Amino acid sequence: MDEILFRALVEAVDGYLGRVERIAALSSEAGIELARLVGAWRSLLGQHPPARRGRCAGCRAPGMCSVWQVAGAWFVRA
Ligand SMILES: [Zn+2]
Structure with a gap:
């Protein structure tokens, strides 16, 4: 994988994890577990x-x- 594609992958994964973090902030118990998973990743x-x-x-x-x-x-x- 070249550097440009790797950067695109990093941005896409970061965007996904950011979306999950925003969803996690809206819910209670599930949100705690989602935040834990995002933090681990x-x-x-x-x-x-x-x-x-x-x-x-x-x-x-x-x-x-x-x-x-x-x-x-x-x-x-x-
Ligand atoms: Zn590695």
């Missing part, structure tokens, strides 16, 4: 920041790491 994604050439700085593996693959599959392409 933001923490996990924060450990896998985008690096040069579309790589993950956390994994340093070539291509998109499994964390971003899952986030993209569930939060953007779903």
Whole structure:
């Protein structure tokens, strides 16, 4: 994945998590659990920041790491 596509994925996932956070703020018990899930995902994604050439700085593996693959599959392409 190149750097531009990775940035687009990061923005799309961040947008999704932001929408969930706004929904969570509107409800009570479910909102607490949604906020917990969003916080966990933001923490996990924060450990896998985008690096040069579309790589993950956390994994340093070539291509998109499994964390971003899952986030993209569930939060953007779903
Ligand atoms: Zn990673």
